[in-house]
Amino acid sequence: MQLLPRFELQSPQSLDAALALLAANDSARVVAGGTDLITNLRHGLGAPATLIELGRVPELSGITAEASGLRLGAGVTLETIADNAELALAYPALVAAARAVAAPAHRAVATLGGNLCLDTRCVFFNQSQAWRAGNDYCLKYRGDTCHVAPTGKRCHAAFSGDLAPALMVHGAAIEIASPAGTRRVSLADLYVEDGAAHLALERTEILTGVFLGAVDDGLRSGYRKARARAAIDFPLAGVAVSLHADSDALSSLAVALTGTNPRPFLLEGTDALLGRPVDGTLLAELSKLIQKQVSPMRTTVTASNYRRQVAAVLAVRLVRELSITATANVIPA
Ligand SMILES: Cc1cc2nc3c(=O)[nH]c(=O)nc-3n(C[C@H](O)[C@H](O)[C@H](O)COP(=O)(O)OP(=O)(O)OC[C@H]3O[C@@H](n4cnc5c(N)ncnc54)[C@H](O)[C@@H]3O)c2cc1C
Numbered sequence: 001m002q003l004l005p006r007f008e009l010q011s012p013q014s015l016d017a018a019l020a021l022l023a024a025n026d027s028a029r030v031v032a033g034g035t036d037l038i039t040n041l042r043h044g045l046g047a048p049a050t051l052i053e054l055g056r057v058p059e060l061s062g063i064t065a066e067a068s069g070l071r072l073g074a075g076v077t078l079e080t081i082a083d084n085a086e087l088a089l090a091y092p093a094l095v096a097a098a099r100a101v102a103a104p105a106h107r108a109v110a111t112l113g114g115n116l117c118l119d120t121r122c123v124f125f126n127q128s129q130a131w132r133a134g135n136d137y138c139l140k141y142r143g144d145t146c147h148v149a150p151t152g153k154r155c156h157a158a159f160s161g162d163l164a165p166a167l168m169v170h171g172a173a174i175e176i177a178s179p180a181g182t183r184r185v186s187l188a189d190l191y192v193e194d195g196a197a198h199l200a201l202e203r204t205e206i207l208t209g210v211f212l213g214a215v216d217d218g219l220r221s222g223y224r225k226a227r228a229r230a231a232i233d234f235p236l237a238g239v240a241v242s243l244h245a246d247s248d249a250l251s252s253l254a255v256a257l258t259g260t261n262p263r264p265f266l267l268e269g270t271d272a273l274l275g276r277p278v279d280g281t282l283l284a285e286l287s288k289l290i291q292k293q294v295s296p297m298r299t300t301v302t303a304s305n306y307r308r309q310v311a312a313v314l315a316v317r318l319v320r321e322l323s324i325t326a327t328a329n330v331i332p333a
């Protein structure tokens with residue numbers, strides 16, 4: 001790693017002040033816990049003239065009950081989520097995912113907003129400046145060729161945040177603020193299938209919070225990830241599931257994936273599995289749906305086909321377990 005580039009650090013004390021600073025500085029970036037951004041800057045991935053630190057913006061803090069559910073401020077740390085017993089009961093997939101991110105020291109400062117806005121990753125991109133220079137950089141930053149798919153003109157770097165799929169299967173919406181006001185969209189709409197520009201966020205916008213619907217006692221959920229190092233690592237594939245089931249049939253099913261594509265996404269076609277028992281035929285169909293819709297490329301040192309297959313295996317196991325277990329809380333293996 002190299003020294004950080006020179007930058008001016010601003011610590012606004014309100015959302016309006018943060019938004020004004022962002023709008024006034026073309027090359028400014030916001031930083032929350034810094035566990036992703038600072039590492040990238042120390043790899044020479046960007047050199048913003050100004051960093052706007054969000055830690056003192058009150059509008060981004062706290063977990064608050066609302067008439068229709070819960071609001072989690074974008075500045076809430078992953079440690080806070082991981083340690084929250086009420087969240088573990090109401091939204092088990094979210095807590096399981098937070099517990100599976102990095103190491104305790106990272107989670108103590110890493111934020112929900114930073115996790116959702118995490119940059120995409122690739123074995124040709126998350127390298128030192130010298131390594132990337134020695135390989136003529138790449139399409140995503142400073143180069144003109146994608147080393148993963150050299151004949152194309154698209155970046156396939158994978159989104160590898162753990163929380164997004166867990167929130168998606170709980171139907172999360174997000175609030176985005178800009179100098180023009182705030183807008184609320186579903187979390188799934190934050191993401192675009194482009195490894196070089198995967199966020200549908202304007203340069204002057206800040207993610208301020210996440211909304212979850214009211215607690216549904218019958219809903220079971222969980223999150224699982226495959227990683228190279230069990231103690232601390234990004235997902236090679238991560239799967240969140242939520243479902244309603246009784247002994248006869250599945251009555252709802254949501255599956256979301258991360259680590260395989262430039263965006264986390266909700267699996268399509270799960271409606272065809274409803275009203276049926278969770279048996280081998282249904283699980284084989286689920287496996288096929290997943291293997292068709294994920295598109296892992298050679299962006300990690302692990303083979304793409306392994307990531308495709310392990311995504312399906314994780315989902316099948318999770319659906320099977322959630323459909324038979326009486327408890328909703330599934331902690332990652
Ligand atoms: C060794 C190591 C292991 C890791 N393992 C994992 C892992 O297993 N799973 C995982 O998900 N992550 C992992 N990470 C990445 C990172 O620690 C987490 O994703 C963390 O949640 C990022 O949050 P942060 O607050 O530190 O983000 P920051 O680094 O502060 O920001 C990340 C990005 O989000 C933007 N951003 C931050 N907040 C906002 C906001 N409110 N609105 C708009 N943009 C915003 C920043 O500009 C930046 O581009 C790992 C990191 C390291 C160093």
Ligand code: SF4
Nearest residue numbers: 122138146147155156
């Ligand atoms: S997928 Fe291609 S363009 Fe994107 S970061 Fe990797 S090598 Fe670069």
